[in-house]
Amino acid sequence: MDAYGGHGTQSGGAKTPGPGPASGPEPEGVAPDGAPPPPPAPPAPPRTGVAALSPRYQVGAAVALALVAITVCVHLGMVFLHVAPSNTITKAHGEAVDDWMYPEFEQNWKLFAPNPLQQNIAVEVRAQVRTAKGEIRTTGWYDLSAEDGRAIDHNPVPSHTQQNELRRAFDYFTNTHDSDGRPVGVRGTLSETYLRRIVVLRLERDGAAGPGGTVEQVQVRSRTTAVPPPSWSSEQISLKPVYRTMPWWSVPAEDGAGADRTQAVGSARDDVAGSARSEAAGSARTEAAGGAR
């Protein structure tokens, strides 16, 4: 059933006598003097390769060979152009490359390049909760990234929920928002809903609302701290954390599910989700060296 297994390559593997289609015709050939064809040859081990094919089938093999060869060349060329920096060809034919690569072959291998990330970006959140008694209360800041960090510490197999979820969600958020924190396009709205749902989930786990309380609004801020330069370096950079605070977001009763359903405008290509997906293991986002904000 499977196209694997004992046929062809497994059992036979006949060393074909001639190397290519041009060489010696197989016994199927018509006898030169028009005599009746010779009796079928005794059962030989199954033969393989184009040399074992009659001319008619060799045409089929040649077509298959050409198709496969062309597809491979085009695909490899496209992958190359996709991972290469913007250049003469991609400036002119970038759309063709994108059409070929997205959505399934998208990739990004700028691993820790051109520069590794040199800042710790922590995401913090606080909430406005309605307590069981009906009072409105504002909680302190919860450092969700520190929670992630503690979960990762001494953990040989960190979960994607600890290592990627919040980190990449915030990355996606900053990529789809302008410097004033306003969403850019549909993706901006998507990323905002996503980030809000993550922080609400985490606040629930931390029991921020207290027994019987509900989270009504959340506020997110990021704290960016430069990694101190190595001890042997004479570099001087500011280690003072830089905060960026978002506006308060109200939390819908059903926690946003369906709230943004109407926004799905079928825009064309997916570049942001694209670059976001594969921004590889080490969070390839880079700032200019030493550019701790």
Place this chain on the structure above:
Amino acid sequence: MNRFALAFSTAIARVTEAARAPYQSAVIRIGFATTWLLFLLREFPHRSELYGPDGPWSWDLAQQLIGMNHAFTVLMWSDSRLWFETVYALAVVASAMLALGWRTRTASVLFMVGVLSLQNRSVFMGDGGDNVLHLMSIYLVFTRCGQVWSLDARRARRQDAARAQGELVVDRAGPALWAAAGVVLAAATALGRFDGQEWLVPSLLWAAWAAQALWWLVSRSRRAEQPRILLDVIGNLLHNAALLVIMTEACLIYATAGWYKIQGSRWQDGTAVYYPLHLDYFSPWPSLGDLLAASGIMVMLVTYGTVAAQVAFPFTLFNRRVKNVLLVMMMVEHAAIAVILGLPFFSLAMITADAVFLPTSFLRRLGVWAARARGRLFPRPCGKAEVPGPRRPAPAEQPQVGSTAQAGHT
């Protein structure tokens, strides 16, 4: 001119008469499938948060994004909890099937469906390791990666032995799997589940299904020898082409990672490696990072060595010995990354991608050791003396033993 023609026809014979590099393709099959299997098992407690309908990246959010990028995922077929659990379980089963090489081609298709469905459902959960698996799961579908080290190969041996003794061999599992797959595919197509998605994966699924039927028909008929050989030739072609793509992809990964690093000031001043060791998200063992970062000269050597190795890697394939040295370096570096940066699944995927360049002689020895270890762990009841030794590929592969540089040229 004549020499050129001869070389050309030799090359054609090489890529059509056999599925090259059986051990390398087996090792990447086992590696990628095992990586994904371990990942799925590790994330089992977190599966709903990552991919479930009520996770933070909710079904509705995913629906909107997929409405724009048209990626393939069966998880958008329904927002029910039961469907999600079923798909997750099937992804686990498919990975195990593929790792063991049971119904390998079918398993590879199911594996791809599992990987794409989960990853495309929540693109923002993944990292570089997921990206590698995503691509390789598609490429693996085209390979004959079950020729050795697989349950399929064992079954084929037993069936051949049975046939030699005149027994009638009937396969039930194969047609059953095929029929079930056909029902699901037909239902999905009829219900329009593939409509919003890009044509690539659905047509690949149908093509694989049809090819299985064709292969089965042609293998059964005694009179269809020529069509059978033609299909075999096409199968070999696809396998060899996919293997070439996998190898090139691995080279492109290293080349991209290396060449972009050269442009970075931190890779130039020799401190780059220090920084990831001090990121909270990538330092599971802070004291280990401190220890490694204690010496500026050490850090600089590792920094420069990493860039040099990554940039050089594709070019070393032209020299077998240099390639093997670099391969060992790459694997060691990835093993270190697994521990130090807390990226075990990314590292496992990369080590597997490296393994496609391992020498056949080494892989065969590895097979013998594995078989011996298994024999020691699970001694077989006597009487059934099956030689567990190296599982031999087709005789056509024999001349290739010991040379992997060839693998790179297929």
